[in-house]
Amino acid sequence: MxxxxxxxxxxxxxxxxxxxxxxxxxxxxxxxxxxxxxxxxxxxxxxxxxxxxxxxxxxxxxxxxxxxxxxxxxxxxxxxxxxxxxxxxxxxxxxxxxxxxxxxxxxxxxxxxxxxxxxxxxxxxxxxxxxxxxxxxxxxxxxxxxxxxxxxxxxxxxxxxxxxxxxxxxxxxxDVLVNEWRRKITGKQVKNKLGLSEDEQLAVIAPTFRQHGQPSLPNAEHLKRVLHQSFGGKWQTLIRLHPHIRASETAGYRRTDEIEDMQELLAAASIVITDYSSLMFDFMLTAKPLLLYTPDLDTYSQAERGFYFTFQELPFPIIRDESQLVEVLSNWSQSAYEKKRQAFLEKHVFFETGNxxxxxxxxxxxxxxxxxxxxxxxx
The missing domain is CATH 3.40.50.11820 (CDP-glycerol glycerophosphotransferase, N-terminal domain)
Incomplete structure (x- = not known):
């Protein structure tokens, strides 16, 4: 000792x-x-x-x-x-x-x-x-x-x-994600803290820390344009940084340092793009779009400690590059995603009732x- x-x-x-x-x-x-x-x-x-x-x-x-x-x-x-x-x-x-x-x-x-x-x-x-x-x-x-x-x-x-x-x-x-009224209230509070209007939609990018190298991020301005073309409305691209990810790697994204609790940020999000973070299983409870942006999937899989699921088992689109990201967002089918999401929830018997x-x-x-x-x- x-x-x-x-x-x-x-x-x-x-x-x-x-x-x-x-x-x-x-x-x-x-x-x-x-x-x-x-x-x-x-x-x-x-x-x-x-x-x-x-x-x-x-x-x-x-x-x-x-x-x-x-x-x-x-x-x-x-x-x-x-x-x-x-x-x-x-x-x-x-x-x-x-x-x-x-x-x-x-x-x-x-x-x-x-x-x-x-x-x-x-x-x-x-x-x-x-x-x-x-x-x-x-x-x-x-x-x-x-x-x-x-x-x-x-x-x-x-x-x-x-x-x-x-x-x-x-x-x-x-609970804050499952209860719709709590999610809406929390989302409004988050936008207020960030100085954003209530009608702005938020795309939250949440990359995982890597032992070797930095995550690859889609171009923020390009992503914003694609989201507007695919879903309409005004969009903000926010990033949730792991403490060990360099700020220089996030050009074009709005930092969210003032929002300490990740669940609050998820409550405000209209779409989330992550890679290997377990937050995917939290945000999926909202039924809103979630994508896995994984250009380094092959190398990351070899360096990591193993996964509980194959990526084919997950209900989320697996994106390997920006062109594929554009394609998936441009042709997004909420009904197809919902079918996969519900099947995953049922297979793994989720207990999330909001209580x-x-x-x-x-x-x-x-x-x-x-x-x-x-x-x-x-x-």
Whole structure:
């Protein structure tokens, strides 16, 4: 154990002199880097429907829009709340120094409803030994995993080193996409933040990070013209950048740095173009067009850790170059896409009804039933 981790472990141990508080829930998303994803939507529903529960967010930078107050990672308050929370909700593995106390519960939401690229045990040979050990230990502490579809449940059962309960209530972050009225409201808010008019249609480009090289992007102005010719209306081409993608590679696209939560951007989008990102399985729930722009499919497939699906199994058009992109958009058939989309949803038994946040907030309330805590427990 590294010196920093050892110090964190000892500090957490000291904080165990305080009892676990029966109604305290700690939320984390991407280790405190974002106010987003499943923990965000669960916390907002909990604040709305479970007022007797106390929520704490772990955030590197405080967010005024957060449902609850926040503490910074590795601060004294962070260790105190981590040690005394009844429930911990996160979308990534917990820090290696964390050890769950007997009265605590740990909900692992993960950060996708379904995924294209293989993960965890299914990508065993691509994982560092240190991560394997961390994942194995983390899974042993977990009390609940969340699944967006039956295929995702199967993947979790085989790949997560976990044999506990899996909630098949859907993915909380997708509630905003499934509920049409919420999607429209969120879409208007996003356009307002970006300084765009409500009648402008948004094409969101969301490339995946590559270990080697940068993604190829279609020409933004050309794409805008093709979209206008194919679908009518006024279009804006936006890009969602991975932190490791160079900004110089995105000439002509409108950056969306002010929109932290990807689900909000998806709610505002009229069409999405990605490559290998699992967001494809989120956005497909809106029934709006989604295309996979994959000029480097052959090389990317060889360098990656394997896929759960062949690209022929996916309901999305596979685009290999700009001329094909123009052809597909110019001849877009919504009915043909809808037929493939519905077949995919049925085959993989999606659970997305728009009520996942409410269900998990209820689970948290059940976990947080008041208990006698007269004895001081140690880690």
């Amino acid at each position: 590294k010196i920093k981790e050892k110090a964190a472990f000892l500090l957490l141990r000291v904080m165990a002199i305080f009892p676990v508080k029966w109604n305290r829930v700690v939320f984390m998303s991407y280790d405190g880097a974002q106010y987003s994803c499943n923990p965000k939507y669960i916390s907002e529903e909990m604040a709305r429907s479970q007022a007797h529960l106390e929520g704490i967010w772990v955030l590197i930078k405080p967010r005024t829009e957060a449902a609850y107050k926040s503490v910074k990672p590795m601060s004294l308050a962070y260790f105190y709340y981590l040690a005394t929370a009844k429930i911990i909700v996160t979308n990534q593995r917990l820090p290696s120094f964390y050890h769950k106390r007997k009265q605590q519960r740990y909900i692992q939401t993960w950060h996708s409803s379904l995924r294209l690229k293989k993960i965890e045990k299914d990508a065993f040979d691509f994982l560092p030994q240190s991560y394997r050990q961390k994942a194995l230990r983390d899974s042993s502490m977990c009390d609940l995993l969340l699944s967006g579809c039956r295929t995702s449940t199967d993947i979790m059962n085989q790949a997560f080193w976990y044999d506990g309960r899996i909630s098949e209530a859907g993915t909380p972050r997708n 996942a946040s409410e269900t998990i907030a209820g689970e948290i309330a059940s976990f947080c039933k008041r208990e006698e805590m007269s004895t001081v427990e140690t880690i």
